[in-house]
Amino acid sequence: MENVSNLARRHKDTLYRLLTSFTDLGYNMGYQLLNAADFGVAQSRVRVIIAGIRKDLGFFYEFPKPPQIRRTVRDVIGDLPEAATVTKFLYEEPLIPNHTTNWESPSPERLYDVILNPRNQRRGMRRLPWDDVSPTLTAHIAKDGREFLHPTADRRLTVREALRIMSVPDSYVIPGSVKLSHQYRLTGNGVPYLLGKALAQSLRLQLLNARDNRMVGII
Incomplete structure (x- = not known):
């Protein structure tokens, strides 16, 4: 999920209720403030990104580290x-x-x-x-x-x-x-493409790693 930064800055109670609700539904929850400018987007755009992974998959989502590519x-x-x-x-x-x-x-x-x-x-x-x-x-x-x-x-x-x-x-x-x-x-109202791409690529890699780890455990 993506939302404006004030959700994490001025409305933390609302954010924590949201995280708690999804935790109770069976998700490992986490959030982070990310600036699209750090991902090669020519725009200062700070947003809170919320990620949930089903608990049975056995891991928490690790947010991608910004490549610090700056474009004007x-x-x-x-x-x-x-x-x-x-x-x-x-x-x-x-x-x-x-x-x-x-x-x-x-x-x-x-x-x-x-x-x-x-x-x-x-x-x-x-x-x-x-x-x-x-x-x-x-x-x-x-x-x-x-x-x-x-x-x-x-x-x-x-x-x-x-x-x-x-x-x-x-x-x-x-x-x-x-x-x-x-x-x-x-x-x-959109999400910057390069930020969304970085989030999706890191999620895919983590899901594949979790699958491989489960297969090794079965063997």
């Missing part, structure tokens, strides 16, 4: 061409799927106005840094994306740029029939 925003989106506009997309397929933009809220003029005259903005304008990791992408990017501006272009990220910052391979394409706001929302 430039590393993952710097090679992308300028995004196609939605207007152009109506007449011509984009070269890269999900790499279109329709900057309407806020407009570039509004963007500069808020940057120069902050006023009382609940959520400020924020450009992503080229040479560092991105802040945590959230489902809020589906609203107007003002917190996730391209490092140099006067627009929010495209869905493809957001997917790359989530380390999702380009082979994963969201159908154009899905509303653009829903594309952003499912991306912001």
Whole structure:
């Protein structure tokens, strides 16, 4: 299971009740806070990962050690061409799927106005840094994306740029029939691919080792 970090930081009682409930159901439980940035994701995204292994399998899940591979925003989106506009997309397929933009809220003029005259903005304008990791992408990017501006272009990220910052391979394409706001929302609500892959690979290896150990014991 995956959840926001505050489950382990501010709501420990809830977390421990959850762990206890699954322990009573017959699972060896454990949890750990992991930052996707430590697994090669160009994004600082700390989440609590909860793992349970059936007790009859005879082991506790051991969380993978981060490879400490750091990738920046430039590393993952710097090679992308300028995004196609939605207007152009109506007449011509984009070269890269999900790499279109329709900057309407806020407009570039509004963007500069808020940057120069902050006023009382609940959520400020924020450009992503080229040479560092991105802040945590959230489902809020589906609203107007003002917190996730391209490092140099006067627009929010495209869905493809957001997917790359989530380390999702380009082979994963969201159908154009899905509303653009829903594309952003499912991306912001997702689990970074490289983190999920590391968790799955370590789980597979541990399950195979447990199977081999049982076979040796039988022999």
